[in-house]
Amino acid sequence: MYDPYISRALSRNQPDVASYWQSITPPGKHFDALQTDISCDVLVIGGGYTGLNCAYELANTHQRNVVLVDALQPGWGCSGRNGGFVLRGTGRLGLSQLVTKFGLDTARLFHQEYGEAIARVNQLIVAGNIDCQQQPVGYYKIAHKAGMAADLARQATFLQQQFGYQAQYLDTRQLQQQVVRHRQAHAALSFPDCYGLNPLALAHGYARMASEAGATLYGQTPVNRLKRRNGVFEVATPEGIITAKKLVLATNAYTAKGLYPALNNSCLPVLSSVIVTEPLNSTQLQQLNWQQNSIMMDTRTLKYYYRLLPDNRILFGGRGAITGKAAANPIYAQRLLAALKRCFGGLEQLTYQYQWSGWVGVSFDDLPRVCSPEPDLFYAAGYCGSGLSYSTLAGKRLAQLVAGQPLPALPIYQSTLPRFPMSAFRRQGQQLYYHWGRFKDHFL
Incomplete structure (x- = not known):
């Protein structure tokens, strides 16, 4: 299985997930691989909820020339294989912990933002007529x-x-x-x-909406390398180079080790x-x-x-x-x-x-980030397994950031993901945490 902790790139020749969602969900639109050199205003890497919503918002609201590429097909990663829980929150900190860390007023802003995330999912399902088997x-x-x-x-x-x-x-x-x-x-x-709900059907719906809004989507188009040259990004794929003025990384946990090390080392x-x-x-x-x-x-x-x-x-x-x-x-x-x-x-x-x-x-600090770590480069990541609703909103927030609009006054929009201390030993720390967690859950 692809392992972003050790793999320097995500190959397009990955095995089928063979999930329950795949077995019951009609196939979404197949997006062909990029076959030539192209240029665009904004390139989004990653076709999950975050990337698809960012592309949709950039094309639909901000009228940008936006291209999205995915190494496989939209929804192949965590957006198409999660449990389908639409939750009011993200990260691993509850509201009481947010009060302790940031104060009551800021915690209330978090609560409001989390409510906005659910509302956006609901709005897009209606707007796109997405059949994703919503349950009561x-x-x-x-x-x-x-x-x-x-x-x-x-x-x-x-x-x-x-x-x-x-x-x-x-x-x-x-x-x-x-x-x-x-x-x-x-x-x-x-x-x-x-x-x-059905998370894979939701991802398919988002992909259709982004495409219909004017975003150009490519599947089976992994990124081999990226670099800046003369003030623009040059992103190499197997059959073509994409030149973009701005770059969005919407790869979250699937960020290959060699794609953007600063993000990989800050997201376990x-x-x-x-x-x-x-x-x-x-x-x-x-x-x-x-x-x-x-x-x-x-x-x-x-x-x-x-x-x-x-x-x-x-x-x-x-x-x-x-x-x-x-x-x-x-x-x-x-x-x-x-x-x-x-x-x-x-x-x-x-x-x-x-x-x-x-x-x-x-x-590392149990909170996601939507940010710009360097000029004209943006990412959203670190949802800690609670991202279905929030990653949808994060895509919109990313688009606003790209467009130069202000974001809500929340800490997750004001800093980058903190790097894990001794990041080369993150897995050893994870093993120790699992041992402690099993002991705590059983005995304490």
Whole structure:
């Protein structure tokens, strides 16, 4: 499996992801490879949610001559293989942590921006008539230990009083009766504007919208190298050189080691693994009492996330291998299946039919950035596995930055990603963190 921690380039000859989303989603438009030298105002590298939204906004709102290239096809990376959780937030810091770090006023601006991210996803789905199987709203943060219940109750009060956000606390009885019968759930915090969808269908919709707005998209066009010459960027691809006045890196966790080292060294690629089970039968569904296809995530340090899909399968995800070489080892899927069965009773004979992995971009300070590290070069990255909604907005913010417009007064728009200390040893630090997380989740 492609590993951005060690690979100097992303080849266009990558194996098929073979995900559940690929099996149920009609193919999107195929974008041909670039075959000649071209020039443009803005070149966007990366065809995920960020890059597609940046290209769409630049073409649709700012009337720029914009070209987007992807090494494979739009949505091949994390945008097409994630769990499909539309969440109010990004990074790994909750609002209470943001208050401690930046103060209440700034935390409220973060909350407002996160709400704007969900609103943008919703608006684009309508504007583009994107069929991405939106499910009813309902996201539940699950207390995996009894001791976490009181903390969720405090969070509910905090969100209601300080942010006017109607998160609701559910005790064990309410959760079992109203949401799902869960053997490891001791309470839950309900978020009223979050929901699940088909992430690959959403990516296909964004690609179509960008193309129809006037952006030129190329697939199967990896970037071999980039350099500045005479005040412009020269970007080499296998069959052509692109000359651009401005350059946007929308590669996040898939940033190859040799593409732009400053970004690669500031964004740790972490594998998230996903399984999707066979469909549940009527007896299993009745036993679970899983209502409204709700999306869920627990309070573990090494979190599990899961949802009941429209065809009555369970999607269950969590951390996987450390390296791309080990990603296909079946032990990681088996661990997820075992964890699923510990959560839900009556599924002893259940098996999984799909298993895949993808790279999540983790920043050193647990916050993303949308920034310009040097003149006429821009990037957005570091969503920490919580980027479906925010990366959509980040694309718009990138376009505004390219166009010279001011961004909201948030710290994530005022600095670059901090480099990991001793970045060559990030994976060793990740292994230690995983050991600590497993110990904490089990014993503390």
